[in-house]
Amino acid sequence: MKHKFNRKQIKEVGKITLINLLLLGFFVELGSLGFYLVRHNQLFYTRQRPSIEEMGLNLEGMRMEISIVERLHPYFGYAPKPGPDFRPGFKYNNYGFISPYNYPFVKTNENQFIVGVFGGSVASNYSIYEIQNGILETKLREVPGLENKELIILSFATGGYKQPQQLLILNYLLSVGQVFDMVINIDGFNELALSSVNNEQKLELTMPSASHIQPLTNLGNQSLSTKALESLLKIKQAKPRINQVVSNLKNCRMASCYTINNLAIQGLIKDYYQEVARFQRYQQIPDDDGGEGSVFLFYTQESVLPEEKALAKITDTWVRTSTVMNHILSAKNIPYFHILQPNQYHATNRVFSSEEKAIAFSENTPYRQPIVAGYPLLLNRIADLEAAGVTIFNGVNIFDAAPEIMYIDNCCHYTPAGEHILSSYVAESIKNILNQRLNPPNLNLANEPLTD
Template sequence: MKDFKFVSKTQETLKIALINFALLLIFVELGSLGWYFVKHKQFFYTREKTQNKSDLGINLEGVRLNQSIVERFHPFFGFIQQPSADFRPGFKVNNYGFISPYDYPFKKNKKNQFIIGIFGGSVASDYSIFQIQNKILPQYLKQLPGLQDKEFVILSFATGGYKQPQQLLILNYFLALGQELDMVVNIDGFNEVALSNLNNKNQINLAMPSIQHILPLTSLANNSLSTKAMQTTLRIQENKTKINQGLESLQHCSFAACDALTSVYVQNLVNNYRKDVVAFEKERGQNQQDDEGSVIYINKNKSVLEDSAAFEQMAWNWAKSSIFMHKVLSASNVPYFQVLQPNQYYQTKRVFGEAEKRIAFNNETPYAKAVELGYPALLSKLPNLQKNNINILNGVNVFDKTKDAVYVDSCCHYNKAGEVVFSNYVGSSILESLRKDEARSKKK
């Protein structure tokens, strides 16, 4: 009789536990449905399924899912990204290491095609991707007589870490190969001071490619990459594998709770990836103790230059390179536009919200001081650029009237809202400049 009561009581307890567990699952699912709707503005069960991993609600800014974080040597450009056909829908890392739908040199296959070359570093690379996807610059250009029916082709010659005179050298290289260009937009300034400053601190010639990018390549070539850097590289690779697996699972979730839990898991992996990348960048920036036996030759300075002399030299390298880009393009009547990119470490009237401050600023970054000292040096060269008839767009204040967060990291990159503001500034400024040129030509 006691056994029967015990079994009956156990069954009753188990029944209650199962009911509570089922209710818990229901509440979790209902909560996840609400969370999904707030995040994606659509119901989970009637959602439009996507094969594009960037549309799954995970902030993948700066995550190179299909690329190595270590670049590849290039005998003319310094370094490039590893060519890969699998980058993202509609894009690849092409035969020259640029993110583009096309291999280079690109040849016109229609008479009405209008080719725009984008030069610079990672901000310029992001800009070119955004233009291909959203066509903001073409929308402005279509307002000009003779361009309404053009098919605009955006070609990126920009890569993260590039700084002058790399843009100048790359332009001349592709022109020598017969690349046609109808317009060139060069977006830079940040790398010219932030990365050149790191060169200076490591006694590397300021005009050489970024030591931050070249050093790990020379270390690999010399078999001298530090143990910490190699360990961090392994963690990054492992995280990338897990992130890809998590994104794959997200695409096949049948319940909202699965989507919510997997999203949190993957976003945590992405955050760890970013921390490891910062650690890797810091570690690989450490100079080698002895590079006399290096198989790679890099021009060095006898000593670290004083800041005043260093930033003045950086600014002239930037200005002169831009002047020569303009000269070679003007010989073929190709319009050239120089854009000085905005950066959070150059103080303007912009007011940052607390949430954006946590994302956009890093007290330990070496970039802050470089921008604070370097941007005034760049700005001092604008009159010289204007005297050389260069269309210079000073974009340092472009976000001043924007209340939305625009920065996606503590370096220099913009989120979608920032890309929209920046793209409209560049597009409207180019349109205004071309209209003025057209008006002057009619008066002659």
């Protein structure tokens, strides 16, 4: 009798547990539907599946199929390894840039209008967004002489690039026969933030980013510390896990599945970039022999420069290199446009929500102070660039009135809404300048000089 009672009791408990689990699953699914609706402004079950970028995932430079994504380059400092990219229609081309095309790109018809984009990861993302959305092409068709042009956007931008890399890459591409009808340079953040890291590492400010170049040279010199090697292994092991969760996220049939995997991948990506930052701290230039044992030559400094002196030198380089780019292109009648990119650490009138603050700011980042102290210096030198004939657009305030979240991380990268605002600002600004310069009104901008 006792045995039958216990079985019945267990059966009742099982029923109650099952009902509670079903109710829990129902409410989790209901909550997940609301989460998806708020984030993507569409119902989960009738959705058009968003791209990786639209999911708000920052996979910048995270190549899942290889462990070391960059290679030393004899002219550029470093360049990504050619290979596939997670974006449909794009690849890391023969030069390592994210593009549908190999370089040098040769026009297939005279109607094509080639726009070269230079800078770091923000410029690279701008190129991708432009190719996908054609905002610049639409605006340029409002310019007499360009109404029917087919814009070809060519990216010569890579994460971590900073001046004088843009200048050097431009010269190299011109030397191998790359044709341009227009050039856009989007920069400012990397010059200040990454050159300041160089200063802390006693690497000459105009050398490629220490954060990118030192891990490669240390691998080449076989001089990584045990901690750096352990960190590198963790980075390699993290990629398959991230790749698996991305796959799960794309294939979810229930909203709760999407929410759980979305939360999981946000944590994995955060851990990945923390490990990358840890690896960068562990790697060091060998200093037991002053670098004499290294097979790589880099110009170094005897000491860390005071912040004021370092930022002054960085700003001088920024002005000088952009001026030289303009001189080179002007001699070939190629319009050159320089954009100072917005960044969250430079205070403007933008009011950040608590949600965006959690995403966009970090007290521990080494980038905050160089931007806070350096952006006013760049802004003060805009007049010098203009006096030298450079057409520069000050984009630091373009996000001020936007209600959406603009930043995807605590560095410098933008959400799709932010990318749209940047692209629209660049397109409208360039269109207005070209229309002002037109005299007579039907000037062929690809073949004739532009005059102020």
